[in-house]
Amino acid sequence: MDGIQITGLDKRYGAVEVIRNFNLEIGRGEFFVFLGPSGCGKSTLLRMIAGLDSVSAGQIHIAGRDVTQLAPGARGVAMVFQHYALYSHMTVYENMAFGLRNVRLPAAEIDRRVQEAARMLELAPLLQRRPAQMSGGQRQRVAIGRAIVKDPYAFLFDEPLSNLDAALRSRTRVELARLHQRLQSTMIFVTHDQVEAMTLATRIVVMNEGKIEQVGRPMDIYRQPASRFVAGFIGSPAMNFIAVELAAERVGAVAVRLPDGSVVQTTVAAAGLPGGGRGGRSAHYTLGVRPEALVIDHSGQAGLIAGRVELVERLGDQTHVHVVLGCGSSVVAHAHRDSEIAAGATVGLRLDAAAVHLFDEAGTAYHALPRQPRGAA
Structure with a gap:
């Protein structure tokens, strides 16, 4: 069974229920966007898929495996965070190679993966620079490259464009879309920005207060919103x-x-x-x-x-x-x-x-x- 299946998922912090009986199927190779306002539970859901947050109830299956209780490194996913989380004392090459060295891949394989990712992301001339010597867009591409070299089953993006200026966000959106076309990998992208969702997604799940309001293709949701909440959230200017x-x-x-x-x-x-x-x-x-x-x-x-x-x-x-x-x-x-x-x-x-x-x-x-x-x- 391909794809990612989320079944009956709950997340509670004491008496506070953040995610309630959440059920969702994400097909293999989809660019799937979690869209909703701040506090709706979308980042928490992504972190549960990644294994960074525990599950209160329910199951998560990735490519047919029950990964609900597995450690993050055993799930076959790679996460790109809102903040680049790069090692400031390491070069671009060293940042991208660090995780591969930890799992003791051969040096030749590490070099092949890093060079291929650098070529794909147009980072080859920057491999010997450190993060402080690069722009925000370049650093974000390094963070994406660090995920690519792991060759994961799925990429998880937690608002990766929110720290970029408007022009750079637009260019990086295009780069992500091209990257998805090249890799044909499953990508899950969290955002509160409807423009990012509409331009990148093959399907969107609109979330509100820990539950699903609507799941569908971008223009289907735009043309036929299931609720007033969705209608008001999708579209600029708003309905x-x-x-x-x-x-x-x-x-x-x-x-x-x-x-x-x-x-x-x-x-x-x-x-x-x-x-x-x-x-x-x-x-x-x-x-x-x-x-x-x-x-x-x-x-x-x-x-x-x-x-x-x-x-x-x-x-x-x-x-x-x-x-x-x-x-x-x-x-x-x-x-x-x-x-x-x-x-x-x-x-x-x-x-x-x-x-x-x-x-x-x-x-x-x-x-x-x-x-x-x-x-x-």
């Missing part, structure tokens, strides 16, 4: 949320009424909402709309949502407009990148009814019906 009430049904979909009385038609299926028929379901929901589904419209046509521009963010390739609606809710909408719109202007917003979500009082998500192909009956 807009507006308190609404159900207004009516039309051809199987529901319309919602905003606090100012205006009615917005959605394509969310009425049949999928709790309680079946209208009389049996709660009227109170939250409408979720991503900024790209809420567009500034200067046409003046009927049916637009009115609002006042509070702030304009010009990002070059796109423009984000912060708008206060008549009901007092604030939303972020998209405008054309060359738009001359300014704060204080009154605008109309056009909503893409096929890209909205509804969330009930428990935070469960209900999504728009799939778009019908052109020409479909």
Whole structure:
């Protein structure tokens, strides 16, 4: 049995329960990301997989072996930490070779592995330097190289990019993606940064308070978040949320009424909402709309949502407009990148009814019906 299986995993510190009945399967060769806010348990989970933290209950299997009680060095994994943890008195070569010497590999094999990792990470010219003589990005690559030379079954990354500046983080993300393509190894990556998760992962597990909110491919989670928590955590700018009430049904979909009385038609299926028929379901929901589904419209046509521009963010390739609606809710909408719109202007917003979500009082998500192909009956 390939991959990593986590079954019924618990982690407690006295009376404090950090991880509760956690179950997850990670396929061989996946780039799998643990994503969530600080304190959600993602680093604790990674450390339990690595064997650095004990397990209160449950099992961990790696490549078919039960490693729950094995020492870290016997699990076939290599960990890269947020802080580089390099030996300052050693050269790059010595840092990468240190672990291999401890397990008494032949000198020729050690040299082969170090040279290969250095070539892969473009560290060959730096092998005789010490950490103090290198940039933060170079030191992080040395830490990754130290993991590569161990030839592990899986790589475990604990927020390895968080100490880098924005430009360096972007370059290092690309390097990690290329490294995964070359090695085809299982990689587990912990982060609170959704950009890192969306750009690197083959699959993401979104965590909240020690439990799984959703597991899926990045764009599946983005397009169909399972809960309001996921919807608000994934996406930049974040999804807009507006308190609404159900207004009516039309051809199987529901319309919602905003606090100012205006009615917005959605394509969310009425049949999928709790309680079946209208009389049996709660009227109170939250409408979720991503900024790209809420567009500034200067046409003046009927049916637009009115609002006042509070702030304009010009990002070059796109423009984000912060708008206060008549009901007092604030939303972020998209405008054309060359738009001359300014704060204080009154605008109309056009909503893409096929890209909205509804969330009930428990935070469960209900999504728009799939778009019908052109020409479909």
